[in-house]
Amino acid sequence: MHNFTRLVRETLIATTVLLLAACSGGEPRGESAGGANEQQPIVLGFSQIGAESEWRTANTTWVQTAAAEAGIKLRFSDAQQKQENQIKALRAFIAQRVDVIAFSPVVETGWETVLREAKAANIPVILTDRAVDVSDQSLYLSLIGSDFVEEGRKAGRWLLEHFQGPAKDHTGDVNIVELQGTVGSAPANDRKKGFAEIIASDPRFKIIRSQTGDFTRAKGKEVMEAFLKAEGRRIDVLFAHNDDMAIGAIQAIEEAGMKPGTDIIIISIDGVKGAFEAMIAGKLNVTVECSPLLGPQLMAAVKDVAAGREIPRRIITEESVFPKETAAEVLPTRKY
Numbered sequence: 001m002h003n004f005t006r007l008v009r010e011t012l013i014a015t016t017v018l019l020l021a022a023c024s025g026g027e028p029r030g031e032s033a034g035g036a037n038e039q040q041p042i043v044l045g046f047s048q049i050g051a052e053s054e055w056r057t058a059n060t061t062w063v064q065t066a067a068a069e070a071g072i073k074l075r076f077s078d079a080q081q082k083q084e085n086q087i088k089a090l091r092a093f094i095a096q097r098v099d100v101i102a103f104s105p106v107v108e109t110g111w112e113t114v115l116r117e118a119k120a121a122n123i124p125v126i127l128t129d130r131a132v133d134v135s136d137q138s139l140y141l142s143l144i145g146s147d148f149v150e151e152g153r154k155a156g157r158w159l160l161e162h163f164q165g166p167a168k169d170h171t172g173d174v175n176i177v178e179l180q181g182t183v184g185s186a187p188a189n190d191r192k193k194g195f196a197e198i199i200a201s202d203p204r205f206k207i208i209r210s211q212t213g214d215f216t217r218a219k220g221k222e223v224m225e226a227f228l229k230a231e232g233r234r235i236d237v238l239f240a241h242n243d244d245m246a247i248g249a250i251q252a253i254e255e256a257g258m259k260p261g262t263d264i265i266i267i268s269i270d271g272v273k274g275a276f277e278a279m280i281a282g283k284l285n286v287t288v289e290c291s292p293l294l295g296p297q298l299m300a301a302v303k304d305v306a307a308g309r310e311i312p313r314r315i316i317t318e319e320s321v322f323p324k325e326t327a328a329e330v331l332p333t334r335k336y
């Protein structure tokens, strides 16, 4: 009797082990072994930075829409621009054992530990939009997004090629103020670097003030007010790391009794509809495109990863430069 009970127990354990193995191994997610009914949706955990800009809102919409269209089950988390919230979200995704994790890291550093946890749990990680600074490159599979250094260079090149100066004598220095993005973020670091690299070729171009506006309109306005208070009409050029800060700064310039786009030449980055409207109104001189439409590329990569296929280490978005002269014609074609 004793032996019989043991036999039943051992048979049950063996059956359970076999069942578990069949569920966890075998066919990759999203790929059907037999009929279509057996297909399991891929579960993607996505940690978004927040809703700090028009760009970010468009990016969120594109990720959500692309996931739905690709039949991928999306677990979406908004970090409200805080790294600790993103780390919590990533840990939650690991605990839930999602198939793939994707995230847009608010800052570059401080990710090693949580990414090691994802790796230990065998969950592949894809970065979208922004980069991380980690010593172990195997902690993520791919980065899908823009070349931010090149965006900064494009802004610098436009300035060197097109600066004619407002209605005043510009034989001397060209005084630039810079509104930086979020401190420690890849776009703020890289855009600053690319812009500085280009203007360094002409010693007349000088950055006289540079401060973060955290990629938001409200902070862009606040910091521009402080720049104007300190420098007044000495300011010739504003380089804003995104359109939202430029739009906030435009308000500050108008409230100070100056003409944005004329008294102060304004260069920004993103290419959101708000920037095109500002250019049509003559208040912004140029926007360097940074595309938030990353959803479809991300979902294709997620499907490949879930199916065990290799994906490129770096997928760079193609982007243009839109000066104000093109704005009216281009605006109707803009998707964000």
Ligand code: AHR
Pocket (backbone or CB within 6 Å): 052, 053, 054, 055, 056, 129, 130, 187, 215, 241, 242, 243, 244, 269, 270, 290
């Ligand atoms: O990481 C992309 C940047 O983040 C965009 O330029 C900005 O608008 C956003 O908030």
